[in-house]
Amino acid sequence: MSTLRAGYHHGDLRAACLAAALSLLEEGDEGDLSLRAVARRAGVSPTAPYRHYPDKDALLAALAIHGYRELRAELLAADSAAAEGDEYVAMAQAYVAYAVAHPALFRLMFDHACTRSHPETTAASAAVTEVLAARVAAAVPAAQRPAFMIGCWALVHGLGSLLLNGKLTPNGPDEVAELTRAVVATMLGSSALRL
Structure with missing residues (x-):
């Protein structure tokens, strides 16, 4: 099973990415926040967040x-x-x-x-x-x-x-x-x- 498919088991990829981003933001600052870091935190492929957040x-x-x-x-x-x-x-x-x-x-x-x-x-x-x-x-x-x-x-x-x-x-x-x-x-x- 691919990482991307596993990521969709969140039920709502957009919400999972947003929750991961909120968590990362509160731990650091927006300068440290990246879509790749969000993907890692959410447990999805590095490209998965781009489905909802183009940049x-x-x-x-x-x-x-x-x-x-x-x-x-x-x-x-x-x-x-x-x-x-x-x-x-x-x-x-x-x-x-x-x-x-x-x-x-x-x-x-x-x-x-x-x-x-x-x-x-x-x-x-x-x-x-x-x-x-x-x-x-x-x-x-x-x-x-x-x-x-x-x-x-x-x-x-x-x-x-x-x-x-x-x-x-x-x-x-x-x-x-x-x-x-x-x-x-x-x-x-x-x-x-x-x-």
């Missing part, structure tokens, strides 16, 4: 899309589980927690050129933004929404980046959540949090 940029874009979809799901879950009036803080905490839990993927999502050149990646990124936009639309005047959205994103993304780069060193997820809450409350004020 490394396509694989990286798929990873970014996966990350954006996960992040969107985390934001929606945080929004729906939050007490009334705490929705924005909960979404900010979910965003920062995602960054801290998935540092290599988070950096890829926002820093790699492939995330700006693939239409599906752009759409997945926009779907994340729409989660906050829906909440903001209910409370912020239309003329102020674009600036408010940019400010909110800069706040939580900057906080996540500072944590990833070791500029802030809280001890564990609870301290990260509390730091996020305190920063958001301080910067936006309690009235702005009633989104």
